[in-house]
Amino acid sequence: MFTSKEFILLLFFLCTLKCVVSQNLTCADLNKLYEDGKNLVNVQRLYDGLLQLNHITQENKEIGYNYFNYEFSQSMSHNVSEEYLKAKIYTQTASLFYDQLNNVESDVYELFQNYTHCFFEPKSTPEHLNYFVNKKYRSINGNGNNIKYPKRGESFTSFGRLLKHQYDDNIYSIRKSVRGNSLPASRSIVRKIFLNQKTNLNKFTKRNDTPNMLFLLFGQIIKHDTSSKQINQNVAPNEGVRCCSHMNKFQLPPSLMHSSCLPITISRNDSFYSSKNIRCLDFVRSNLISNNPYKVEVGEQMNRVTSFLDLSVIYGSDYERMCKIRSYNGGRLKMNPSNVLPLVNGTYYSGENRASQTKFFIVLQSLFVRNHNHIVDKLALLNSHWSEERLFQEARKINIAIYQNIIYNEYLPLLLGVESSKRLENVVYNPETDPSTLNEFSSAAFRFLHSFLPSEFELRDRNLKVRKVSISDALNENESISSYENILRGLMYQNISKTGYSDEILNKLFKNNRDIGLDLLSIDIMRSRDHGIAPYFKYRKYCDIKPFNLKSFNDLSPHISKKYISQLRETYKTVYDIDLIVGAALEELESNNSSESNSLVGPTLQCIMLEQFYRWKAGDYYFYTHDLSEFSFTKEQLKTLNQIKMSNFLCDNSDLDFVQESAFINNKNDVKCTELSYMDLSAWKEDLSIVNDN
Incomplete structure (x- = not known):
């Protein structure tokens, strides 16, 4: 020492x-x-x-x-x-x-x-000089997407913001109560409002289109694709x-x-940690x-990764990582003998370092790697004269387009409601729109999806017999993938949780050998404070949610129930102190049972998410629907891309016999894979006579 x-x-x-x-x-x-x-x-x-x-x-x-x-x-x-x-x-x-x-x-x-x-x-010197912009293919690191602002959305640049950061000193020290006191400890908030309660936060129990776990983990792919703090x-x-x-018995002294x-402080009367003599959780x-x-x-x-919806989770956000992923054999990506992500030093390797957190992520990412290689094989048959590099770039371009199509035409209508998601249909490219992933989205709004996680993952065999594994055990597993289709079937036929944050999320995340883990919601609250996210009431005003000028906790009604208003009053000193992720998580949903109008999130989260997905589309020069250059997709190619649904995608890239017709909804409406059309890339066949003439 x-x-x-x-x-x-x-x-x-x-x-x-x-x-x-x-x-x-x-x-x-x-x-x-x-x-x-x-x-x-x-x-x-x-x-x-x-x-x-x-x-x-x-x-x-x-x-x-x-x-x-x-x-x-x-x-x-x-x-x-x-x-x-x-x-x-x-x-x-x-x-x-x-x-x-x-x-x-x-x-x-x-x-x-x-x-x-x-x-x-x-x-x-103008910012945009000395940058080369490839109008045909997007760069790996996101640079040069916008010729005027070439670093926007690039990896290893900053997150964007809706509202100015909120720190106590306006610079970096953690926000305090408007009365000058420290904000309530994040674990204290969890304990008083979320822990040991069947909160039914999500309030969509009457819906006929209940999302499944495939929907939830697909959202995690979006999250990992567009944001990664360090x-x-x-x-x-x-x-x-x-x-x-050691053993988390106390917070270390400043010296x-x-x-x-x-660090996250734990009170002596904490129902879970106190019995284990835990008084402190690490937070960096x-x-x-x-x-x-x-x-x-x-x-x-x-943000370590590109902000764009560009499958950086598969292809990487820097050229060094991309080179390790490519096989340089006919434009294909590396796979292991089981046709899943390759193993490097015993760890599954992909476009970013969180691939091996759980085998459920590994399987979903492997779908897109398989799809890339299938596309390469089809393109090589159609265009035998194409180089290895062109096969890779064209397959990547098509794979990203399929991903974007699934997000905007299947995922978002379910997450935000059909009517709300329609606002994004006719969005065109705007070079002044900043596509950078919003800090509010990454550090608060999209983290609400953690509340949909159940206590257990389900795996199902061909006869749909269920085997369950706890969330905490799934995150600690480091075994090889031997049940690829069982995992996919389990994700399709398991509903997301309707009861709010589970014990697995609030007490056992990445647990140790004593069955003690982290509290993910406490971490989410602390991360939003670390990132200077403004308090909840400011986003209500930004999102035009009345009343604009809150004067007391009672003004939170009708968007938050009386039960939660009472708990918020007991937890925070003023209504102006409430953390965004806490207040937004407690908001009521629309009472209409129609999926046309229903969102899975409250009005504040819906507002932030809509803004983010608008920016990702309007600010991305290469978004698949934009017709901005001779290298944009043709009308025939767009028609093909828009016909590819998540159900087709699953059948094309697995050995499943049948899938849900609407792949993100567990409505038991099965369809045989043999009855679904396969990806037809004939619209990409190049006319050699035209090529030779040029």
Whole structure:
């Protein structure tokens, strides 16, 4: 261990970096603050490194180790690491800047950006110069999709936002109550409102079109395809950041805690953890990124993957990963002998590092890899003159189009209601629309889907005999895939949960050998605070949900029931403190039983989700329905793509004998795969006489 003297010296140095002077700051003052900020970050990095050297790190088999290991296991390039470090320095400098202003009531974030000229010479070069845009195929990393704003939606850039971030210091420290107190602990919120209650949050029990687990996990594919945060780290492989003591008995003192820690506190009267003597759960803050090299910006959370609906979950979000996935044999992707994702060092390997969280994800991702290879085989027969590269790119383009078609024409009508999803039908490309995945969507709104998870996954054999496996056991499994079709049948014939968050989600996520795991909802609440998501009432106003100006908890009616209003009043000090993910999760759904109007989510979540899916379509130059260049799909090709349903997709890429006619709905309306049409790509046959003439 390092000595108390070393701690005292480090802490003394940290304190000397903070001083208060006048509010009339010059460029010299700002540059001094920048140097102080850089020194402070370097000291923090040194300090965090000392923790690692002294083995104050989280190790395998501890509570939640696998969860956090997935979050930081994907490496960053040197350039991205530099931008991450710069973002930390700017953010720390802004914090010092805030201290210099004596915590004045002003927009510190905007004031800080006004000092850009102190750090950089003015740049006249347009942002879009020196970027090559391939009009035929989208890039792997998302760069150049928009020639005017080439980095929008690119991997390793920041999430977008609907509303400005909300921090206590307007920079990075966690939001507090409007009364100045700390917000209620996330686990306390879960315990008082969600735990040990059959909350029936989803309130769609009378619907005839109950979604199945295939619908739910397909949503997880969308989530992984468009967002992946990276938590802060300064540790060796197989070691995680530690915020709690060994066995999670208490929160580590500040002198032993990593600078990125934000531990979840557990009360003594917690019905689950207290009996296990658990008083603390590890939680590590997300990495920041600086997007503009010529502008002083407080860091924003980094998205490791492309924002676009481009199957980066299959193809990767950087060229290095893509090269490991491709076989470079006829345009195909690598598969193992069982025709599922390839194994690399005993782990299933795909476009992003969360593929092997559970075999249910592995099977769904394998569907798209199989589909890519089927497309390649068909295209090679139609166009024997095509190169290996063209076969790969055309198959990728078609595979992405099928995926986008399923999302907008089958998935969203079920999630948001048919009438609401129709608003997205005629959306055209708008180069001013930012397609970046919204922080509110990734860190709050789409996480509500966790409430649909049941306690167990079901697997079904050819006779539909059921074998069950708990969610927590499924996440801990690391076995080979030997029941591909059984998994698919299980997903099709198992309904999503109608009773809210299960015990498996609230107590046992990524459990250890003592059957103790994380609380996913507590993590979701903390992550939304870490990412500076504004409180619930502000999104009600943004989404035009009346009354706009809430004055008391009672004003939440009729969108939230009296029962939940009472629980919210007991949990939060004011109605203005309610976290977005909490308030939105408790909203009532429409009483109409028709699937034409019904959404599976309340009005605030529906609003945020609609905005996100609008942006992903309007802001994506390569979206499959856009007719913007000679390389866009032809009318005949679009007709073929729009005829491919999820049911066809399942039959084409598995050995299933029958499927649900509407693949995302468990209505027992089976159809034989032999009765469904197979993918016909004749519209892609190239006329060689025209090619030769050109």
